[in-house]
Amino acid sequence: MISIIGAGICGLSIGWYLAKAGKKVQIFDQGKAGQKASWASAGMLASNIESEPGEEKLLPLLLESRSLWGEFTKALEKDSSIPISISANGTLAVALNSDDKKIIEHAFEYKKSLGLDLELLSGKEVRKIEPHLSPKVCLGMYSLSDSFIDSRLVLKALKIAFSNAGGRLRENSKIEEVLIKNGGVKGVISNGKKISSSFVVIAAGAWSGKIKGILEKIQLPIRPVKGQMLLVRMQKSNLFLKHAVWSPRVYLVPKPDLGLYIGATVEEKNFDDRITAGGMHDLLRFSCELLPGIYDLEITEMSSGLRPTSRDDAPILGPLKFDNKIIEGLAVATGHHRNGILLAPITAKSISHYILEGELLKCIEPFGFDRFLQNT
Structure with missing residues (x-):
């Protein structure tokens, strides 16, 4: 056995x-x-x-x-x-300001040096494929090879x-x-x-x-690293993401049967997995900056997990x-x-x-x- x-x-x-x-x-x-x-x-x-x-x-x-x-x-x-499907739309990392832009540009050069297949997009090009993102988006890094799954x-x-x-x-x-x-x-x-x-x-x-x-x-x-997340009900009629979208502070992942996943905090809190007002505040603030239409969406779940992390x-x-x-x-x-x-x-x-x-x-x-x- x-x-x-x-x-x-x-x-x-x-x-x-x-x-x-x-x-x-x-x-x-x-x-x-x-x-x-x-x-x-x-x-x-x-x-x-x-x-x-x-x-x-x-x-x-x-x-x-x-x-x-x-x-x-x-x-x-x-x-x-x-039936299980893997998203084929790829993943975006985007910048909302000049500081973010430097982070994305540096990350792009580093990843390209490793031979990874990535593409830089202008803010206009990003919003063309994800029109509901903030008009403040000024740069994007796109990976068609990356995906996500339920x-x-x-x-x-x-x-x-x-x-x-x-x-x-x-x-x-x-x-x-x-x-x-x-x-x-x-x-x-x-x-x-x-x-x-x-x-x-x-x-x-x-x-x-x-x-x-x-x-x-x-x-x-091994130590626990806490991550808090939430789900909002995504209305296909007026707010829909095709890609997983990252910023330096938050990431959004569309889940066809669940809504929009917003994550995730990174906290050294030992085995304390309580959901906190501060964690939810940060996730909502940063996600609204990235995707303003989130403001009026219903929150359907708040959760947390403890990532098992080695030295x-x-x-x-x-x-x-x-x-x-x-x-x-x-x-x-x-x-x-x-x-x-x-x-x-x-x-x-x-x-x-x-x-x-x-x-x-x-x-x-x-x-x-x-x-x-x-x-x-």
């Missing part, structure tokens, strides 16, 4: 891959599946627009995972019978596909401890009950380092070591920060391959837990 701790998009994707391969798999979640960071996500598949200085080693992994999303959704549609629909489909493949989802089942004996995994304790497992995958997001036992001793360098903002993927020895039967898939949705396909592919074949795919070798041991 393989036990996966955490039923966010990465845990569900890994479980689906393993169950499809004929393995007995159970996924534990301390609450409802897919209701934490994955639920609050915008569903961005934007490796071009989101790439930042200092993340050069991460970029190839982001690009590879983005390229897998077409195949991933096709298989998921087949296994869940839920992450909540993906989560729904993953739960169905995992179940159809024979997997067992155990919600409201907190893992209290991972049991280790003689350097290898023996099982887990959930709600006071010992459950034998031949392999355990830690995919518990921001809570990955909070599980008792060996994980406390390893001290995974270098890159994921931790693969086996874990203690006292310089690999713990047999234990792997981790966490620390995805703002890229959990984008990296779900490569995470599922690489972690399932490690469990099934006993080897690491080359693409995730730079993202092992070892890199933090080397820096201490």
Whole structure:
């Protein structure tokens, strides 16, 4: 039996891959599946627009995972019978003033130096393709390769596909401890009950380092980074975006069945996920500057999530070591920060391959837990 701790998009994707391969798999979640960071996500598949200085080693992994999303959704549609579409309109980053313009110009030069496919647009060109944006928009950076997806629909489909493949989802089942004996995994304790497992995958997001036992001793360098978001009801008759649109302060993502996603704050608040007046104020102020018509729209949801963030903002993927020895039967898939949705396909592919074949795919070798041991 393989036990996966955490039923966010990465845990569900890994479980689906393993169950499809004929393995007995159970996924534990301390609450409802897919209701934490994955639920609050915008569903961005934007490796071009989101790439930042200092993340050069991460970029190839982001690009590879983005390229897998077409195949991933096709298989998921087949296994869940839920149609899933990826937006083909691309993503815009825009400037509203001279300071923003400098930020966009600098970002464009940096991204072009990495070989990313981007185009600079004048304010007039931006408003031609998105006429409802503020007349203050003076510059845009456009990536046709970037896209977005309805992450909540993906989560729904993953739960169905995992179940159809024979997997067992155990919600409201907190893992209290991972049991280790003689350097290898023996099982887990959930709600006071010992459950034998031949392999355990830690995919518990921001809570990955909070599980008792060996994980406390390893001290995974994972911290929560809070993100608040909201949804407004978008009226197609008078306000409609085709693209995901970024400014240096906020981003907007159209969701055909939900409305307009507005996100997201970046806050170091430990495990405090409360929705705050200040967070909502900032999101509404910045989004109204970008898309003035938002002012009269109905707010349909306010939410928050805790992004699992590592010391270098890159994921931790693969086996874990203690006292310089690999713990047999234990792997981790966490620390995805703002890229959990984008990296779900490569995470599922690489972690399932490690469990099934006993080897690491080359693409995730730079993202092992070892890199933090080397820096201490």
